[in-house]
Amino acid sequence: MSFTRTDIPEVVIFEPKVFGDARGFFFESFNQRNFEEVIGYPVNFVQDNHSASTRNVLRGLHYQIKQPQGKLVRVIRGEVFDVAVDIRKSSPTYKKWVGVHLSAENKKQLWVPAGFAHGFVVLSEAAEFLYKTTDYYAPAHERCIVWNDDELAVEWPTSCEPVLSAKDAQGKVLGDAEVFD
Template sequence: MKRIPTDLPDVWIVEPKVFGDARGFFMETWNRRTFADLGLDVEFVQDNHSRSRQGVLRGLHYQIHEPQGKLVRVTSGEVFDVAVDLRRSSPHFGRWAGVTLSGENQRMLWVPPGFAHGFLVVSPAADFLYKTTAYYAPEHERCVAWNDPDIGIRWPLDDEPALSAKDRIGTPLRLAEAYA
């Protein structure tokens, strides 16, 4: 596996070794020792899988208490995946990193605790899988506005995205609960 930096030092792309031939491919998506050697020595407690259609934007989500680190990947389709630093003590507070994840490029993204996370489906549909370091705690879930001009994410959009009710009323960064 290879660790590739993003614009945010704590957020990084993981490129697995893929062994392929005429029959298909094999790749290891999680191995605690291998990831520890890359600098990610964490315990995952939950796996999640979502399927979304083109134009769906999910996020920017985070848990203000019991923050989750997320190792995310796409098994089919393609998304534009984004992490936003919500640590007020960070020199990168309010900055974002975005990467394309797809079933074809087979890359993963590590989004550490202290970051909001979201993605936009850019293919006809996408299956999105992620491991978390803390359990989902809906009472602590928060949402930063996906289109906040203070963050300035350059989403690859032509039209308005399809949003959930909670994502439509995301909080601007300047008013959002953030981490110390």
């Protein structure tokens, strides 16, 4: 598996070596030892999640203020534009974001460390999204930054108004949101 550091070095894109022939394909989607070697510290994943969404659904920008989650995300059907936003006040990349196209075709994965808000928009007719988390879902600590916060200026690659959940439509602007020190 190869990797690429993004403009925010802690956020990493992983690309597997895919072996294919007329029968189909095979690839190693996760290797704990290699993963920890790249990110530089031990990680314990405790939960796997799977979501399905239709075109223009935008989920995020989510995070947990307590029990923060690192996420290793990938798409197994369709395509999304995936975004990680640094919301750690003490970080030199505070308020910066990176976006990556993840698809069933490119098989890329994105490591989003704890301390980041995360979201994605579906670019295909439908998409299935898988992710591992380093802590359990804690609804009492979940927070959301609104997807179109002017201060962050995320460049979502869609010309349509996104389809949001009621919770995501109520997201706060960064200036009013609880963030990490």
